[in-house]
Amino acid sequence: MIGKKSKNAKSSYTKTVKYYERYRDFIRNITIYSYRSRQEYAEIGINNRTYDDYKRILSDCIKQGFIEESFNGKEKRTRFNADMYKSSYNYLVNTYFIKSLPNNAFYYIIILQILGDGNSRFINEIEDAIYKENDYKQLDISNSAPYRALCALTGSGLLKTNKVKNKSYYQLADNILDQLTAKELLELYNAVSFFTNVSPLSVPGYYLANTISQYMESKKVACPEKNLFWQYRFCNYSKIVDDEVIYIILQAIENKKSLKISYDKNKKSILLVPEALRTDYPYGRTYLYTTKHVAYKVEKITKIQVISPKKAIKPATSQKVKKPAAKKLDLIFTFKATDDEREVTAIKHRLQQEAAWMHCTELDKEHYRYTATVQDAFSLVPWIRTFHKYVSLGSDTDTVVKERLEKDKMEALQKYGIIQ
Structure with missing residues (x-):
């Protein structure tokens, strides 16, 4: 017989996550920034106990060897060790398996098991079978829950019904x-x-x-x-953790709903009407565009909620909606004889691959000009930054874009103590 103490013993940590948005932040930090310490996680709102629990859950979800630990002095750091060139399978998808299931999910599972033999059954027969399967009282069964589950499964196409003498019989739908x-x-x-x-x-x-x-x-x-x-090639391991947010956005666009989001850990929520999503595949970023032509980086959305708008949302193709004005990019790349030859070769190769859509003019042996007219110049700002000392802005660059890049440059110099 199991003792009372053993029977009531609890696991050292909960193996499921009810609010995936909290877990999402942990996964993103461990996959992108790597080698964060406990103290650094505490600074972003993940305390020691939560850190330990989340790390154990992640270790349960993925194969061994993907979680790597090292010491920097006495400080232990953890990182996610993965190489897309060795394995194209994104094991972070398994983190969705540990999301807490709603109570009605167990009705779905039991009903599908009951009808798994392919035979059709009347609703009373299904209810009797559910009670029989619930001998150990794992479920607090209500009278209406099985019927709601049957309706949901039928609506999803997993079950089909046929009527015999005014009685509805349920069975598994044909496997396509x-x-x-x-x-x-x-x-x-x-x-x-x-x-x-x-x-x-x-x-x-x-x-x-x-x-x-x-x-x-x-x-x-x-x-x-x-x-x-x-x-x-550039599929980002962390991109998959935003699937739930992207799905909500797509549903809101399809059903013409508004969204209320908490963005970049700001306490004040933002009300918006979504219009489109755009994925920047080379850098693993996805952007949400609103009907007011404001862009939000999806990975910075911490909470999201669909709400019904007070007024009907007009289609984005409405003549009254003005498209944003196109922006000009004018980039000057400078390569000097004193520059590192291997680094210059790598930069030129990148430009051949990534800037083939832009117009290129060789001004002289050291200077190359790349120009283009784009609808969303700000989405290219992270790409431009990656060329650091080799790129400068030409005179035709849009003023707003130029100001944004100059501001980013000054903030970076201040952050690294180069200027005060």
Whole structure:
């Protein structure tokens, strides 16, 4: 017999996360900034106990070897050790498995198990089976919950109904994968794997690929190793943690709803009407654009809520909506004989690859001019910064963009103590 003390013993940490937005901030810090110490996490609002719990949860979610620790003196630092060139699979998708399930999710699981034999059952038969499966009283079953779960499963297409003498019978819907040949299943798996890392949402792609893989295994069809397939060269590991936020934004755009967001840890919330999303793939950033042509970096959204607008939102294609004026970029790249030859070669190679869409003029052997007219010049500011000492702004650069870059430059110089 289990003693009272053992029976009531609690786990040293909770293995599920109710509010994923808090966990998102931890994942982003450990994947991007790496080697943060406990003290540095405390400075961003993650105390020691929370830090330990989150690190254990992350270790449960992903393969061993991805969490690496080192010491800087007596200070222990932790980082996420991953290389997209060795494994194209984004293991951070597994962090969604630990998100706390709502109570009705257990009804969905039990009902699908009950109907898993393919037979149809009347609602009373399903309810009786649920009570039988609940011998240990894990669920506080209500009378209406099974019916609501059946309606939700039917609405999602997982169940189908047929009426016999005014009685509704439920059974599993036909599996669409049954209609595909082994060759078609492999082609579908490859297509899903290819588009997963370049689509606005990544998590559904990983779930679908895993479902197809498991189905192929059940049918004794050879399925390729998930680590051997397509990847996007600059796919950011942390991008996947924003999927939940991106999904809410896409739903708000589709249903013409407003959003209330908390941005960049500011206490004051912002009310906005979303118009579009744009992903900057080379740098792993996604931007939310509003109907007022204001851009917000999605990764800085800490909380998000969909609300119904007081007035109907007009389509973005309305003639009354003015598009933002195009901005001019005029970049001068200077390469001197005294510069590091390898570094200059790398910069020129980057320009060939990343600035091929811009007009290039060779002013002389040391100076090259790149010009373009763009709708959103500010999204290119992080890219321009990466060329640091080799780039300067030409006379045709938009005034607002020029002021923004000059301000960023002064803030950086002050931060590093170069100027006071």
